[in-house]
Amino acid sequence: MSNSTTIFENSWSVYQLLIEENYMHHAELRSLLDSSFKNFATKLEALRILDLGCGDGEPICSLLKPYNISSYIGLDLAQPALNIAAERFAFIGNGLHLYNANMESFEQYLDEPVNIIYSSFAIHHLQDEAKYALWTKIYNNLENEGRFIMIDVARENKASRSQYLSDYIDNCINTWNKLSKEGLDLINDHISNFDFPATQTFIKESLEEIGFTLIKHEHPDQFHHFWEWTK
Ligand SMILES: C[S@@+](CC[C@H](N)C(=O)[O-])C[C@H]1O[C@@H](n2cnc3c(N)ncnc32)[C@H](O)[C@@H]1O
Numbered sequence: 001m002s003n004s005t006t007i008f009e010n011s012w013s014v015y016q017l018l019i020e021e022n023y024m025h026h027a028e029l030r031s032l033l034d035s036s037f038k039n040f041a042t043k044l045e046a047l048r049i050l051d052l053g054c055g056d057g058e059p060i061c062s063l064l065k066p067y068n069i070s071s072y073i074g075l076d077l078a079q080p081a082l083n084i085a086a087e088r089f090a091f092i093g094n095g096l097h098l099y100n101a102n103m104e105s106f107e108q109y110l111d112e113p114v115n116i117i118y119s120s121f122a123i124h125h126l127q128d129e130a131k132y133a134l135w136t137k138i139y140n141n142l143e144n145e146g147r148f149i150m151i152d153v154a155r156e157n158k159a160s161r162s163q164y165l166s167d168y169i170d171n172c173i174n175t176w177n178k179l180s181k182e183g184l185d186l187i188n189d190h191i192s193n194f195d196f197p198a199t200q201t202f203i204k205e206s207l208e209e210i211g212f213t214l215i216k217h218e219h220p221d222q223f224h225h226f227w228e229w230t231k
Contacts (some may be wrong), residue, residue: 005077012056012080014183019058023176024121025220029151030059032218032226033118037063040147041116046070048114050141052103052134053122056084060118064092071095073110075103076122104134106141113143120151124197131198132206139210139231148212148229153197156222165192168223203227 019026041047046068051060054074064072069092076082082098089096099109103122117138123131138148155164169188176184198206204214212229219225 011183011186012078012084014179014186015055017178017183018176021176021178023172023179025224026059028220029120029224029226030063032216032228033060033149033151034063036147036149036216036228037067041067044115047072047116048112049073049116049118050106050110050114051075052106052117052119052138053125054081054085054098055120055122056081057088059120061085061088064089069095071097071114073097073099073106073114075099075101075106075109077102104130107137110141113141113146115143115146116149117142117146118149121153123150124153125194127196128198128202131203132210135207135212136210139212142231144231146231147215148207148227148231150203150225150227150229152225153195153223154203154219154225155197155199157199157201159199161196164197165195168195171223200225 018024047064048071049069051072051074054076055078057074072089072092072095074085074097077100079100082100085098089098097109101109103119104126123134126134142148155161159167168191172179172184172187179187207214207229212231214227215230216228217225
């Protein structure tokens with residue numbers, strides 16, 4: 001039976017093509033992440049980073065090289081992606097900890113609060129109640145003044161999930177031209193069964209209620225978003 005990670009376990013190359021062709025705006029999102037690191041991480045003596053749904057380390061990996069990293073803890077359920085991540089993040093040395101584990105159980109893998117919690121295109125697989133529970137745990141495991149950076153898909157407030165899915169899939173069909181018919185079918189199936197993006201208002205109100213303060217929210221298009229929060 002398939003689940004939200006099946007496509008990433010079996011067809012990581014399809015996801016790599018989306019990144020190469022910038023269909024999900026990884027380039028713009030990477031540049032936002034880079035400026036957040038330049039503003040925040042340069043002030044830290046050492047970075048302790050938790051990455052939820054780290055995949056193969058895109059788009060964060062290359063941005064981390066200039067910093068002193070005491071630990072990078074990445075959790076993902078797709079082993080092929082973790083294998084790539086292990087090679088890419090090898091420069092971190094003993095501070096690298098990659099786990100084939102559910103991001104919802106991340107606190108089992110931390111011995112102390114971290115100063116950056118980051119998650120890119122993973123949290124939308126959870127139902128809203130589970131997202132709220134995860135964000136609460138994120139708050140509780142982040143140092144004061146630390147950063148929570150979330151890159152993810154989100155719905156416009158007026159869009160139901162089915163409207164969102166129909167708009168997103170239309171966008172894939174119309175603009176993701178280098179994708180084969182099989183690739184498109186795989187993505188259509190994955191999105192329709194396993195993507196549950198929250199509305200932008202749900203995300204903002206929930207995180208504020210938990211105690212976060214918003215530093216930055218940008219979105220290169222209507223679907224793909226970048227948020228930076230602090231505690
Ligand atoms: C779209 S990929 C994103 C990978 C990478 N963070 C990026 O931005 O390119 C989503 C990743 O989330 C992982 N994932 C989905 N649900 C998960 C869960 N409950 N726990 C851990 N990883 C999960 C998938 O295996 C996949 O690698």
